[in-house]
Amino acid sequence: MDPHILRKLNADRRARRAVVYLTDLGDGRDRIVREADAVVGPLGEAIAAAFRSGKSGVVEVEGRSYFLNVHLPPPRIVVIGAVHISQALAAMAKVAGFDLSIVDPRTAFATEERFAGADLVADWPEDVLKQRPLDAYTALVAVTHDPKIDDFPIRAALEASCFYVGALGSRKTHARRVERLLAVGVDQAAIERIRAPIGLDIGAASPAEIAVAILAEVIQAFRRRELHRGASA
């Protein structure tokens, strides 16, 4: 293992960048492949599959044996809105293996009592996201209905290529949201990435059921996400 490559690997992992650490098991030579790096041929295909599945393993390509160790940043969910749905979502996300944070500037909602044990920040998303930026391995779930609170993080999530951007609200509410986003220069393709109405259509009625629908949609988006070729630096 090359010492410089170990440093680079650790730096990438700290920066929440997805990488494959590739070792030629024949001669021990190693290298790092980032998601944005294009690798041609069958080895490139194996690397792309590894990024998608997150599964490490040995591959045989043209008579050579390679070990692909996939390092994906742990996926996380940022919820805008300390509402009833978020309480259920916080508990479920933990079970499903996601880190979850809740952001809501309304201190009446964002109380320790309502969200015991959760990572809760009672502040404006504009301020919180400066300290804790969104990235491609983060899902943004906006559930306040309030444009003053939701709109900024939705835009930020689209710009950061979050693997999931969902926003609560009826079709009518969403139509008005789309108008506002278009007015501030968000392009149509980005707007189409917003999942609204939020959650898989399972006929969810209660806040807990809506949380199930949202979590299922987040998982689907993560497992079927496209690679960000050329998008990361």
Place this chain on the structure above:
Amino acid sequence: MDDATDTLDPLAVAERWMDDGRDVAVATVVETWGSAPRPVGSHLVIDAEGNFHGSVSGGCVEGAVITEAFDVIGSGEPRMLEFGVADETAWRVGLSCGGRIRVYLERLG
């Protein structure tokens, strides 16, 4: 990976040991069959004094990997180790869970 997880992360430990001027070997689970305690990609890092961090099994084969690591640190030649419960003689360094694993062992630098 924040500071708290950094102290437990074998590859972060390997980097720190390297910066301290210690000789380090890195063991990686590259294949598993049947029930195996640690998934593919898991690391055990070892220094020349026998200090180690991380795991490639539930403690069943670490001793054998550490012994091999001294040779690998000395020679610089990577090697592939295989562990299972194939027969009686393999018992001492076998996996009691009945699985089989391949571990790639290499020197850092």
